[in-house]
Amino acid sequence: MKTLLVQQALLAGTIAAAVGVFAQELKFPVGNWRSPGHATFTNPGLTGAALYLNIDVAKDGSFRGTWGQYLCNSYPGAYGIFVYSCSQIGSHRVSGRFGQDSQSMIELDTLGRSTFTWNAPSTDELEIDLPKNWQGEDAVLYRARLTRDGKPKPEVPAVPREESPLPSANALYREFKQNAEAALARHVGKALELEGRRGTVIELSDGGAAIHIADGFTSRALVLYFSQVQEVAGISEGALFRFKCTVASFDYQYVHLEACSIMR
Numbered sequence: 001m002k003t004l005l006v007q008q009a010l011l012a013g014t015i016a017a018a019v020g021v022f023a024q025e026l027k028f029p030v031g032n033w034r035s036p037g038h039a040t041f042t043n044p045g046l047t048g049a050a051l052y053l054n055i056d057v058a059k060d061g062s063f064r065g066t067w068g069q070y071l072c073n074s075y076p077g078a079y080g081i082f083v084y085s086c087s088q089i090g091s092h093r094v095s096g097r098f099g100q101d102s103q104s105m106i107e108l109d110t111l112g113r114s115t116f117t118w119n120a121p122s123t124d125e126l127e128i129d130l131p132k133n134w135q136g137e138d139a140v141l142y143r144a145r146l147t148r149d150g151k152p153k154p155e156v157p158a159v160p161r162e163e164s165p166l167p168s169a170n171a172l173y174r175e176f177k178q179n180a181e182a183a184l185a186r187h188v189g190k191a192l193e194l195e196g197r198r199g200t201v202i203e204l205s206d207g208g209a210a211i212h213i214a215d216g217f218t219s220r221a222l223v224l225y226f227s228q229v230q231e232v233a234g235i236s237e238g239a240l241f242r243f244k245c246t247v248a249s250f251d252y253q254y255v256h257l258e259a260c261s262i263m264r
Contacts, residue, residue, distance in 0.1 A: 028061040028098045029118075033126050034150035039070060040214070041084045047072045051144040052088040053128065061098035066091045067108050069141060106130070111141070124148050169196030169213045169222050176250050187247040193263060195242045196222065198235045211260075221253070224260045231262055 035052045047070065055065035070086035096106035098118060106128075107113040114134040119127045126146040132139040145152070172194060176183040199212040199221070209229040213222040224245055226232055235241050245257035 028057055028059065029120050029126050030057050030059055031148065032056050033146040033148065035088070035144055035146050036150055036152050037088045039086045039152075041072075041086065044074075044082070044084060046143075047084045047086060048138075048140045049132075049143050050086065051128075051130075051141045052090075053094065053144045053146055054150075055094065055146075057098065062096070063098070064093075064095045067094040068092065108141075111135070167192070167194055169194045173222055173255055176255050180250050184247075184250055188249070189246065191244055191246045191259075192257075193242070193244045195240060198232070198237055198239050198241055200237075201229075201232060203229050222255045222257060225256070225258045226260045231260075235262075 032055070034054045035050075037052075039050060041047055041050075050070050052068040052070060053065065054067075055063045057063040068088050068090040071089045072084045072086035074082045074084050076082055092111075093109040094106065096104070096116075098104050104116045104118060105113060106116050112134075114130045116128055116130045118129070121127065124147055128144040128146070130142040132142050134142060172183075172187075172192070196213040199214050202210045202212075204210060204225075207228060209226045209232050211224040211226070211232060213224065224243060242263040243260055244263055245260040248256040248258040250256070
């Protein structure tokens with residue numbers, strides 16, 4: 001009899017623990033979430049992929065709100081990289097429910113219903129991704145990036161090793177934005193070790209490559225010049241990488257960095 005009671009107690013404890021873990025896994029992003037009203041891309045594929053959402057999420061994971069899309073205009077940037085400046089247009093109803101894995105569902109008025117996956121990198125960021133082919137073969141309106149205040153969060157570079165983090169490429173740009181003359185006087189001709197996320201790569205006629213590192217959702221950026229395109233062939237778009245470059249110049253909205261090399 002005593003053995004039976006012990007087994008029952010162990011079973012009850014196991015069930016309670018499982019319920020507790022399940023409840024923790026189903027912690028939903030409660031509250032209001034909004035995509036930025038304006039966005040800038042250097043990857044043309046993302047101009048049609050971006051979905052604008054403004055939703056209120058309840059404690060049970062259900063949500064309601066509005067959805068829209070982005071209207072984009074393009075203009076040439078540094079090294080022939082086209083920049084796409086986009087503004088949110090349209091307002092239609094949206095509803096759905098957050099769940100686990102493929103159990104999450106979203107219904108967009110005039111478009112239809114789809115499953116989606118989601119991720120909350122921080123308490124102030126929410127990522128929603130629908131299957132790329134949910135509207136057929138065309139990869140359109142399948143990703144939404146939301147924050148609590150509808151503004152993109154500044155990039156926080158990761159620490160790749162057990163050492164002091166390198167200065168952020170975005171931080172260097174913002175230094176130039178604040179006072180270009182002072183930043184040039186401080187940095188021009190100097191080799192700096194930085195880290196940033198890889199944007200568009202443009203192969204140049206001399207066999208080199210230019211990499212665009214955008215400052216968040218804006219078109220302003222650093223442009224890195226590498227003498228050999230093979231140097232950057234193994235870096236995927238969006239990946240955080242470490243590099244060493246010489247500061248060359250600043251014009252309009254681009255900081256030009258030359259003689260760049262990858263830090264391993």
